[in-house]
Amino acid sequence: MLGGMQDFELRVPRLIEHAEREHGQREIVTWWADGTTTRTNWAGIGRDARRLAQALESLGIRRGERVATLAMNHSRHLVAWYGTIGMGGVIHTINPRLFDEQLVYIANHAEDKVLLYDKAFQPIVDRLRPQWTSIAHYVCFDSDGPDSFEALIAPFEGDYRWVEGSEREPCMLCYTSGTTGNPKGVLYEHRSSVIHAMAEIAPACFDLSAQAVALPIVPMFHAAAWGLPFAGAMAGVKFVYSAVNDPAVLCSLMNEEKVTHSAGVPTVWLSMFQYMDATGRKPEHLRLVTIGGSAAPRAMIERLMRMGIRVGHAWGMTETSPIGTIGSPPADWAEMDFGGQVDLVCKQGRVPFGVELRVVDDEGREQPRDGKSSGRLQIRGPWIIKRYFQDEQGDCVDEENWFDTGDVAVIHPCGTMQITDRSKDVIKSGGEWISSVELENAAMGCAGVAEAAAIGVQHPKWAERPLLLVVRKEGSDVDEAAIRDHLKDHVARWWLPDEILFVDSLPHTATGKLLKTALRERYKDYRLETGDDAAQPIAEAAQG
Numbered sequence: 001m002l003g004g005m006q007d008f009e010l011r012v013p014r015l016i017e018h019a020e021r022e023h024g025q026r027e028i029v030t031w032w033a034d035g036t037t038t039r040t041n042w043a044g045i046g047r048d049a050r051r052l053a054q055a056l057e058s059l060g061i062r063r064g065e066r067v068a069t070l071a072m073n074h075s076r077h078l079v080a081w082y083g084t085i086g087m088g089g090v091i092h093t094i095n096p097r098l099f100d101e102q103l104v105y106i107a108n109h110a111e112d113k114v115l116l117y118d119k120a121f122q123p124i125v126d127r128l129r130p131q132w133t134s135i136a137h138y139v140c141f142d143s144d145g146p147d148s149f150e151a152l153i154a155p156f157e158g159d160y161r162w163v164e165g166s167e168r169e170p171c172m173l174c175y176t177s178g179t180t181g182n183p184k185g186v187l188y189e190h191r192s193s194v195i196h197a198m199a200e201i202a203p204a205c206f207d208l209s210a211q212a213v214a215l216p217i218v219p220m221f222h223a224a225a226w227g228l229p230f231a232g233a234m235a236g237v238k239f240v241y242s243a244v245n246d247p248a249v250l251c252s253l254m255n256e257e258k259v260t261h262s263a264g265v266p267t268v269w270l271s272m273f274q275y276m277d278a279t280g281r282k283p284e285h286l287r288l289v290t291i292g293g294s295a296a297p298r299a300m301i302e303r304l305m306r307m308g309i310r311v312g313h314a315w316g317m318t319e320t321s322p323i324g325t326i327g328s329p330p331a332d333w334a335e336m337d338f339g340g341q342v343d344l345v346c347k348q349g350r351v352p353f354g355v356e357l358r359v360v361d362d363e364g365r366e367q368p369r370d371g372k373s374s375g376r377l378q379i380r381g382p383w384i385i386k387r388y389f390q391d392e393q394g395d396c397v398d399e400e401n402w403f404d405t406g407d408v409a410v411i412h413p414c415g416t417m418q419i420t421d422r423s424k425d426v427i428k429s430g431g432e433w434i435s436s437v438e439l440e441n442a443a444m445g446c447a448g449v450a451e452a453a454a455i456g457v458q459h460p461k462w463a464e465r466p467l468l469l470v471v472r473k474e475g476s477d478v479d480e481a482a483i484r485d486h487l488k489d490h491v492a493r494w495w496l497p498d499e500i501l502f503v504d505s506l507p508h509t510a511t512g513k514l515l516k517t518a519l520r521e522r523y524k525d526y527r528l529e530t531g532d533d534a535a536q537p538i539a540e541a542a543q544g
């Protein structure tokens with residue numbers, strides 16, 4: 001060969017190095033749970049990340065070991081990501097909204113060595129500490145004591161060189177809870193995270209640059225905060241974080257800090273709209289809002305677009321890092337009327353370079369991209385899962401690397417993908433999953449319950465909330481209060497069904513499985529009476 005290019009492993013620490021060097025003064029603002037605000041910048045994040053790397057090494061953490069977080073969005077959480085990954089560790093973001101059994105399983109399965117947590121989750125830590133078998137160090141992000149984050153990094157100067165290695169080493173672990181069995185870990189690699197970030201900053205994706213001021217409402221524990229901590233460093237974005245998800249706080253922050261970009265599940269925008277209607281206030285500088293996690297309702301898209309905001313409707317999964325598709329204005333956007341534009345944004349968008357999609361029928365035959373032929377949605381690419389963490393069953397893709405998403409979709413001739421259904425029966429409440437199977441199993445553990453089925457029914461605020469259908473054992477007079485009492489000890493409080501109905505029998509398939517499709521059809525127009533009083537996931541999590 002006459003020439004060639006340089007070796008350059010695509011490793012995450014290069015992102016923070018770049019941000020420190022090229023965008024060092026770009027701010028990272030945090031609104032903390034106690035109402036105080038702090039300001040740092042990419043240079044400060046980089047320095048503190050190196051101090052944390054030194055601190056973790058002093059605790060004996062070795063390359064490849066997992067450092068867990070149980071925390072909302074804030075600058076120290078960002079430091080924890082870069083500090084852990086930079087010293088060769090794997091950052092494991094745990095979702096505090098999971099219920100105890102899952103929290104215990106996940107931390108033990110990941111063999112977490114350190115837990116960095118918010119004071120708001122102290123009750124969870126106190127409760128589960130005896131059951132977490134591998135965690136040796138507990139550090140509180142936002143307290144002052146000797147066990148605090150600041151005390152941990154205080155002795156160190158930050159004179160540290162990031163650990164080098166292969167781009168194929170792991171850097172992050174996120175668990176996803178499916179319909180059956182235990183949660184599964186998705187292990188992101190340095191390379192997959194960097195390539196995902198490169199795709200994400202593009203104009204047709206999140207459109208991030210050094211002009212962007214982003215307030216990610218999506219939590220750092222939900223699918224790597226959609227990759228934003230990595231993409232933000234790459235583009236030199238100013239981040240504005242809020243450790244609380246109160247629309248009044250979010251709206252004030254958005255206006256005071258001139259936030260141009262935001263991202264979150266549909267529910268957060270519903271709360272924002274209620275706040276706007278009640279107060280007459282609105283975010284003044286927003287240019288682009290990315291919505292994903294569950295389907296964004298048409299009215300929401302339309303309202304944001306009428307405010308002059310571009311809506312990026314994204315689809316993805318923890319298994320896809322998570323960006324699979326995202327909508328952006330196509331070539332003929334200006335010629336479309338407003339209704340046509342909204343129609344397009346209601347669909348889940350197109351793939352960025354690197355990702356390939358196809359829809360197959362039950363026999364695995366690829367379906368035409370005609371906007372009509374629906375089937376199982378499959379995906380492959382450099383930031384798509386190949387095998388779950390420590391999964392003895394082997395790869396979760398076929399021989400051509402196609403990963404079956406469990407979603408049902410059509411692909412339109414223009415490449416736009418549209419989710420039409422999902423093959424899973426999970427109940428999506430405010431963008432978070434409630435496993436119908438686990439809810440049913442818990443209910444069936446209650447004396448007097450013969451059979452139970454949990455289905456999601458429409459809810460004005462949370463998109464879906466669980467409705468529990470119960471068949472009593474013969475002769476039993478078990479009532480709603482007794483079932484609720486029993487469930488409280490077995491599932492997270494925000495999983496509790498909004499309503500419990502008693503029925504004589506439940507429909508079954510030929511193999512004896514519950515026929516969920518028939519139940520969903522039967523209750524599709526069912527109106528829950530709970531309205532806004534339904535369990536508020538974040539408040540619940542904060543209360544432990």
Ligand code: AMP
Pocket residue numbers: 176223291292293294295296313314315316317318319322348405406407419422433
């Ligand atoms: P998670 O891994 O928790 O992020 O959940 C991934 C699942 O959320 C996908 O398989 C879809 O069922 C659903 N999902 C994510 N984004 C969307 C969207 N924009 N529209 C419809 N469903 C979505």
